Amino acid sequence: MSAVRFRNLTLGYDRHPAVHHLDGTVAAGDMLAVVGPNGAGKSTLLKGLAGAISPLSGAIELGDAGRGKIAYLPQAAEIDRSFPISVFELVAMGLWRRTGLFGGLSRADRDAVDHALSAVGLTGFESRIIGTLSGGQLQRMLFARLLVQDAQLILLDEPFTAIDAKTTADLLALVCRWNAEKRTIIAVLHDMETVRSSFPQALLLARRPIAWGRTADVLTPENLTAARRMTEAFDDHAAVCAVAA
Numbered sequence: 001m002s003a004v005r006f007r008n009l010t011l012g013y014d015r016h017p018a019v020h021h022l023d024g025t026v027a028a029g030d031m032l033a034v035v036g037p038n039g040a041g042k043s044t045l046l047k048g049l050a051g052a053i054s055p056l057s058g059a060i061e062l063g064d065a066g067r068g069k070i071a072y073l074p075q076a077a078e079i080d081r082s083f084p085i086s087v088f089e090l091v092a093m094g095l096w097r098r099t100g101l102f103g104g105l106s107r108a109d110r111d112a113v114d115h116a117l118s119a120v121g122l123t124g125f126e127s128r129i130i131g132t133l134s135g136g137q138l139q140r141m142l143f144a145r146l147l148v149q150d151a152q153l154i155l156l157d158e159p160f161t162a163i164d165a166k167t168t169a170d171l172l173a174l175v176c177r178w179n180a181e182k183r184t185i186i187a188v189l190h191d192m193e194t195v196r197s198s199f200p201q202a203l204l205l206a207r208r209p210i211a212w213g214r215t216a217d218v219l220t221p222e223n224l225t226a227a228r229r230m231t232e233a234f235d236d237h238a239a240v241c242a243v244a245a
């Protein structure tokens, strides 16, 4: 059973492709790492999956994990930390599909938020304003929001970047638990050790896919060198091409 199918997918900005000729299937319950050099199109792919940008051509087909069941953690740099909202309120936003944006929270909703905060080690931080959190605490809070979203497909963009070893280990354990619950995980990662140790599947991207499959088969020195060369050579101003994959 597939969670996601890419069909000759091209994603980009202002008609310039950032990812192109992507074909393939993510099976339900996969734990897939998306790796590649800076500018390879990894974040763009997650934005496409999250529905934040539309394909320039081709398609992304979602299986049982419909759009309503996707949880998306953007890169930390995209979070507006100046927004005056408490930790509890931000985590409760993960419930909005159920409660509506301005709906009240039931006792069960409040318990779900408390439980999620406890699971990420943030009990006691409920009324802290998010701008006062450290980077690691902020990431724990965003994971708590993912927890309450209870999604079948979870997209993580560099979830462990600039996070210390203890926090990384705690959050990685949560990701592994989600996967053990048969949720599908697609994570952009730069740390190859984490990918090799915890992600059975990898997609190596350099604007187009270089390799996709078992992590050990994908992360070979030859593939990594090819990806680096490919990304460096890419012309950012090229128009969408009509070349078949």
Ligand SMILES: Nc1ncnc2c1ncn2[C@@H]1O[C@H](COP(=O)(O)OP(=O)(O)OP(=O)(O)O)[C@@H](O)[C@H]1O
Pocket: 013, 018, 036, 037, 038, 039, 040, 041, 042, 043, 044, 045, 236
């Ligand atoms: N909003 C945007 N408008 C125009 N171009 C963009 C936009 N976002 C990304 N790009 C371009 O798309 C290409 C792919 O960027 P993307 O962020 O997907 O790469 P990445 O693999 O996630 O890189 P990194 O590892 O540096 O985060 C880059 O050339 C980038 O400059």
